[in-house]
Amino acid sequence: MILQSNADFLRTIPTLDVEVRLISLEEGEELRRRVLRPGEKNWRISFCPASDFFHMGAFHASQLVSVASFLVESSDNAFIGQGESWRLRGMATSPEMQSRGVGGRVLGQGLAEVEKRNGALVWCHGRLSAARFYQNHGFESVGDVFEIPGTGLHALYIRKLGLRRSGDEFHCNS
Numbered sequence: 001m002i003l004q005s006n007a008d009f010l011r012t013i014p015t016l017d018v019e020v021r022l023i024s025l026e027e028g029e030e031l032r033r034r035v036l037r038p039g040e041k042n043w044r045i046s047f048c049p050a051s052d053f054f055h056m057g058a059f060h061a062s063q064l065v066s067v068a069s070f071l072v073e074s075s076d077n078a079f080i081g082q083g084e085s086w087r088l089r090g091m092a093t094s095p096e097m098q099s100r101g102v103g104g105r106v107l108g109q110g111l112a113e114v115e116k117r118n119g120a121l122v123w124c125h126g127r128l129s130a131a132r133f134y135q136n137h138g139f140e141s142v143g144d145v146f147e148i149p150g151t152g153l154h155a156l157y158i159r160k161l162g163l164r165r166s167g168d169e170f171h172c173n174s
């Protein structure tokens with residue numbers, strides 16, 4: 001009998017049939033609470049956009065299974081530089097649906113939406129446990145690792161978008 005490695009086993013799981021679309025902040029709240037702060041009954045993401053923003057969700061069998069939010073927000077981190085920066089917040093996939101490509105589709109569609117709205121760059125404070133996920137989607141980790149109390153080690157991840165604008169420093173097509 002041939003034993004499959006975990007990675008081989010995962011590769012046999014088909015990609016889910018999902019619909020990815022814009023959602024409201026409220027629609028994503030329960031899923032985020034369950035995934036990002038299990039046990040904190042009253043937790044809500046603090047989300048205070050100064051200008052443009054949107055929330056993206058993936059539905060499977062009419063259930064929300066993955067969520068991410070994007071808002072215009074600059075970071076004072078020197079690595080980010082000038083240009084319109086968007087922040088990715090509250091990326092979460094329900095545990096039973098993880099590693100099936102759903103989060104990747106939400107993130108990919110979110111990045112495309114930011115690009116459509118003329119964003120030049122997306123950044124986030126991401127958990128180190130999700131580093132490979134962000135790197136697989138073109139994010140680079142910059143600066144030092146830091147701890148956010150209660151949720152562990154994080155890094156700043158940056159994804160430049162494919163805009164070519166004269167007069168700013170983002171000239172990346174990746």
Ligand SMILES: CC(C)(COP(=O)(O)OP(=O)(O)OC[C@H]1O[C@@H](n2cnc3c(N)ncnc32)[C@H](O)[C@@H]1OP(=O)(O)O)[C@@H](O)C(=O)NCCC(=O)NCCS
Binds near residue numbers: 092098
């Ligand atoms: C990080 C997170 C959002 C990723 O969501 P996801 O839906 O699992 O993401 P994907 O399925 O697109 O990608 C995850 C992995 O599954 C793999 N995968 C994707 N489709 C697959 C398939 N059909 N079969 C097998 N594996 C697959 C990807 O290669 C990826 O691998 P890697 O990231 O380990 O290299 C999710 O794991 C999560 O909610 N984690 C807990 C909360 C968290 O850490 N959020 C981020 C806060 S910063």
